[in-house]
């Protein structure tokens with residue numbers, strides 16, 4: 001029960017927040033979080049929320065997993081920072097671990113702090129090694145908010161608008177977004193059209209010999225949790241090989257078990273040239289990285305890229321502990337199985353609720369796309385459903401160019417009961433008029 005007195009605590013703090021925090025930082029839920037445990041967040045009133053946002057796909061093993069908390073506590077007492085002034089054990093061990101998890105021979109790793117930073121690093125590597133300026137991105141992609149990253153980003157206008165001039169030599173082609181295409185029942189045709197656009201880009205706009213890299217998410221994240229048709233990445237790999245272009249897979253949101261494999265690229269049977277990772281890497285501690293082939297990184301002269309805080313000892317300790325939990329608790333398999341069950345239940349719901357246009361995803365990365373009465377993006381519905389979920393103590397996020405997709409990003413170790421509780425809330429929220 002929320003009492004009048006406790007309700008004031010959230011309100012009081014949010015009033016202070018409005019006074020002192022730069023308002024550009026938009027927050028979703030109007031609560032002040034105080035504590036997290038497993039799949040739940042507790043606000044300053046002591047109210048408990050089932051958290052299917054996981055801090056935007058970060059708390060993949062739930063909040064404050066005891067094994068990570070223990071590893072962080074131990075590391076804080078030993079060594080918190082040395083930067084590039086020395087080597088440190090956690091950095092070396094973590095890079096070795098990440099290399100062992102990578103597809104193919106991506107065994108040379110750089111650690112940074114955020115998703116945007118690892119994307120920046122990946123593009124710098126590609127440009128440096130190929131000596132080419134251009135980068136090709138996909139419409140609907142999100143790669144971060146720094147100047148380079150927002151120039152690569154087309155998931156929503158508000159990430160780019162008013163920040164011109166953006167970086168030059170960045171070209172965007174359509175992502176095969178089957179549901180919102182002219183051929184929603186023909187994924188092959190949508191893929192063909194997308195490949196044709198790439199062909200035309202190279203014939204009309206940019207010489208492929210000037211292209212350093214393609215950058216692409218295995219599943220569009222901010223862009224609407226869109227899974228591309230089968231064969232997309234194999235075709236991209238082939239185009240890259242033909243023209244000596246690097247393929248960067250941006251796994252910032254899809255990595256670390258989220259899609260039912262340690263990295264979503266594994267579903268595709270290809271090896272990129274660079275793979276970026278962040279979010280789920282360290283259970284909430286700030287850390288990111290990118291892995292590439294030694295063949296390329298050995299051409300990147302020492303000192304040409306660097307960071308003060310990237311790969312700090314505490315974040316590395318958290319990452320090593322968190323990856324161990326994902327492996328020991330078999331959370332990839334869990335995400336695959338539970339995610340499939342969730343999607344099946346939501347697809348059943350869609351059969352009787354025509355406002356749900358599409359249910360899709362992989363593992364525990366699930367999108368529910370809403371339609372209005374004309375079959376156009378149904379933002380009113382996604383907002384209504386998200387609000388009702390919040391009122392019933394379930395936290396969910398939206399995504400998509402109109403915010404018309406609800407994304408479910410539960411902890412990979414959410415229990416069957418917690419998942420059932422969340423789905424009942426969603427079913428009721430969708431069913432209410």
Ligand SMILES: Cc1ncc(COP(=O)(O)O)c(C=O)c1O
Pocket residue numbers: 056114115116117119142143144145217221222250251252253278279
């Ligand atoms: C695929 C992808 N790349 C890059 C980023 C940027 O990450 P950050 O917000 O940590 O800079 C995000 C963040 O949502 C992302 O989803």
